[in-house]
Amino acid sequence: MARVLIIGASRGIGLETTRQALEAGHQVRALSRSGAVRGLADPNLEKIRGDALDGGNMAAALDGVDVVIQALGVSSLGDLFRPISLFSDATRLLVPAMETRGVKRLISVTGFGAGDSRASISCLQRLPFQMVFGRAYADKSVQEQLIKDSSLDWTIARPGVLTNGRRTGRYRILDEPADWRNGIISRADVADFLVRQIEDRTWLRKAPVLVN
Numbered sequence: 001m002a003r004v005l006i007i008g009a010s011r012g013i014g015l016e017t018t019r020q021a022l023e024a025g026h027q028v029r030a031l032s033r034s035g036a037v038r039g040l041a042d043p044n045l046e047k048i049r050g051d052a053l054d055g056g057n058m059a060a061a062l063d064g065v066d067v068v069i070q071a072l073g074v075s076s077l078g079d080l081f082r083p084i085s086l087f088s089d090a091t092r093l094l095v096p097a098m099e100t101r102g103v104k105r106l107i108s109v110t111g112f113g114a115g116d117s118r119a120s121i122s123c124l125q126r127l128p129f130q131m132v133f134g135r136a137y138a139d140k141s142v143q144e145q146l147i148k149d150s151s152l153d154w155t156i157a158r159p160g161v162l163t164n165g166r167r168t169g170r171y172r173i174l175d176e177p178a179d180w181r182n183g184i185i186s187r188a189d190v191a192d193f194l195v196r197q198i199e200d201r202t203w204l205r206k207a208p209v210l211v212n
């Protein structure tokens with residue numbers, strides 16, 4: 001059993017990861033600005049209100065933790081069209097805070113199209129992707145580089161287009177750039193991958209693309 005901090009635990013992948021990590025028997029500290037973890041009550045769950053951009057909040061959140069899962073996201077479609085630095089700013093704060101405290105394991109969600117996976121976006125999708133997600137993914141690329149340059153034991157998960165479908169456990173983990181492509185995957189299956197990484201080191205220092 002590990003003590004896991006989940007950053008961005010109130011919705012989406014983070015909430016689903018919180019649910020599955022508890023099911024797997026881990027102790028979970030669930031952090032978001034709202035502090036909400038809808039529908040979950042468990043003796044191994046600690047809900048905390050905190051901002052990933054606040055050094056004091058993050059220092060407190062890291063206390064006694066073995067593993068960090070970073071599942072931050074911007075709140076609305078409108079936010080995608082404003083300048084975005086959430087991912088890089090939060091990671092610039094998180095990485096040294098983890099290094100200082102000797103918390104080694106970081107599992108982070110970015111997305112297909114971030115970092116070197118950008119080159120694998122099809123010609124047809126490239127322009128609409130850039131128009132809608134360009135700002136977010138430019139910042140996610142900076143986030144990835146900060147993680148890769150760290151001394152942490154990191155894994156970066158790059159899911160394709162997210163759905164709210166059920167957990168199937170049947171999804172592809174694409175490691176080789178030649179295989180990278182877009183596709184859909186449920187948040188529950190992304191959470192399945194993230195929770196497996198708490199104890200599995202197969203994908204250490206790797207950034208696979210996840211699709212059905």
Ligand SMILES: NC(=O)c1ccc[n+]([C@@H]2O[C@H](COP(=O)([O-])OP(=O)(O)OC[C@H]3O[C@@H](n4cnc5c(N)ncnc54)[C@H](OP(=O)(O)O)[C@@H]3O)[C@@H](O)[C@H]2O)c1
Pocket residue numbers: 007008009010011012013014031032033034035036050051052053071072073074075086109110111112136158159160161162163187
């Ligand atoms: N949509 C897609 O098809 C797609 C595809 C690939 C990758 N992704 C990526 O996957 C990730 C997860 O997306 P999602 O839709 O499942 O989740 P989401 O709804 O975007 O949830 C984001 C989480 O981050 C938290 N958060 C945001 N700012 C925060 C801050 N400053 N401090 C602490 N917590 C903060 C939010 O909680 P509070 O608001 O309560 O703080 C929420 O719990 C995102 O990075 C997204 O870009 C999305």
